[in-house]
Amino acid sequence: MGENHAPVFIANLVSRNRSERIWKNLLQISTLIGIIFLIVLLLNIINQSFGYVAIGYRVPPAKLVGPGQTLENLDIPQLAGILRQRVSPGLLKQLENDTPLEQFSQVNLVNLVMAKIAKPEVVKTWSFWQSLSMREEIKQEVGQLPETRLVFFSWVRPDLVSNSQSSNPLIAGVRTALLGSLWIILIAIMVAFPLGVGTAIYLEEYAGDNHISKVIRTNINNLAGVPSIIYGMLGLAVFVRNLAQLTSGAWLGFSSPETANGRTIVSAGLTLALLVLPLIIINAREAIKSVPDTLRQASYGIGATRWQTIWHHVLPNSIPGILTGTILAISRALGESAPLVVIGASTYITVDPANVFSRFTALPIQIYQWTSRPQAEFRNLAAGAILVLLTLLLSINAAAIVLRNRYKRY
Amino acid sequence: MDTFITGKIDVKHVSIYYGKFRAVKDVTISIPDHKITALIGPSGCGKSTLLRSLNRMNDLIPSSHIEGSITFHGMDIYERSVDPVEVRRHIGMVFQKPNPFPRSIYENVAWGARINGFQQRLGHPSLDEWVEICLIKAALWDEVKDKLRSSGLSLSGGQQQRLCIARAIATRPEVILMDEPASALDPIATLRIEELMRELAAEFTIVVVTHNMQQAARVSDYTAFLTMDHDRSGILVEHGNTPQIFTNPVDSRTEGYITGRFG
Structure with missing residues (x-):
């Protein structure tokens, strides 16, 4: 076979390089467009926040x-x-x-x-x-x-965080909404994290591969895609109406005329807990699944019980993934407004929430309420509040990332 | 086969299934105390499955089930009242691929001892001393004594496997099962593992699965040859003294495998 392969080889190389270049450029452009949108968004908010x-x-x-x-x-x-x-x-x-x-x-x-x-x-x-x-x-x-x-x-200023809601934009702040958001997130995560991680452990480590567990797994995946307003309706029906005795705090004697219904922080927290539960379960399951089986076998092979294996090996090795899911869940819950509107968040309150049975408002609701006002200055205020929300989001995520990296010891 | 009256572990008419597939068919074998028994045979003949059934590791595969009986100290380990965890505390295991925990070398050895209720008692070694003893027994102490706090994963493959052996003996088992312990290692590391196995035989009963016939001939006292039956399930062909199996096999299939005509 004394033929000369060189011309074919070179021709192939040229066309291959060309298609390679085209794909690379297309992907670069899509990345660039995404970055441009983000920058425009940020510039827009900054543009509104100062002046x-x-x-x-x-x-x-x-x-x-x-x-x-x-x-x-x-x-x-x-x-x-x-x-x-x-x-x-x-x-x-x-x-x-x-x-x-x-x-x-x-x-x-x-x-x-x-x-x-x-x-x-x-x-x-x-x-x-x-x-x-x-x-x-x-x-x-x-x-x-x-x-x-x-x-x-500067619409973002210490007063914006420390003042409560007011009809005068020069002194209006987001303190009530910020406290409301923090309370709600705290309750949502405290409920959803143990429930979600527990469910994920059960589904991955205990439940067999039978029909029932397959149905459950599929449905949890579907739940993650359910629109948040549906969760709001659920929360309204269950926590606000049916469980009003519990969520209004009446059983603990917290009841006051203005909170004599279930439209309280605890209802909002529980509703958002339901909303983020599928997210936490899915991410925790993936994290647990990614722990190599050889590690479980090593543990069982020296006489560890199932729980010892899970507690000492599976969980520590899946914690980074579980926390990533939790970060996503917090971000989602912090930005949700639709379900909170449905379960009856207040749009104008100036009193800080005293306990979990207080009326509440949250940052996204405050922002929405300000942007929908006719006066232009409230939109500047809303832009400032968005920066507060973004800062809160980033600092919570940063805390979770620090926590996550601490677990990556080896 | 009848040369052993009762062994440390007695396997009687054992068949192991994965779902409907029968991986091991009617195996009867005795594992003698304080000896090394090698299981050899071609790929897919069920020798690993048989090994893993000896400490109920197959329980972890949901579709598997077993027929027949495996007795340890005269007790059927598959009886309903027996806790597989307890079985594994007495019959430890070392795997094909070194799988140290992603923790410190010290923790790798100490954890097994700790979960098995290691307590410091008068006249007994402390946990630190026990870790040292196990690492010495696994011929790893000299190499790691200055870096006990560094990750088990930072060691070389051969060292990792010896760490796994140290981890297995830290729980004071009577029997150690080894599933091709040297197949992922280079020849020199393999040799060290083999030397180690000979040393450990003084204290433990060892069952080793190996692809490597020379290895079986070098380290084991007894050899069992398994092969695939026509329905692809594993059967035990021959079991006896290692020199006898390798020099004077009774069955023609054993001879064929050993002389390299198939497998």
């Missing part, structure tokens, strides 16, 4: 103080004087219920003057990009408005 705000006052602070002075450097008698002069007698009586104004701290008095007399209001807001590119125009525009001050405002 110029024109603040108008009912009574400008400059009119309250003498020339060359600011509210902050007035002393207590002066501030008290302003309040006595400008505030209605009814309100004054209410304020001085416990202690006379003169015994308030200076900072408190300044805040009171701002809240009760000056009453700052958002006149107009600009996005971050507008604030950078149209600085002069904005300054000019605000200069023509009477009694208005222009400030560069």
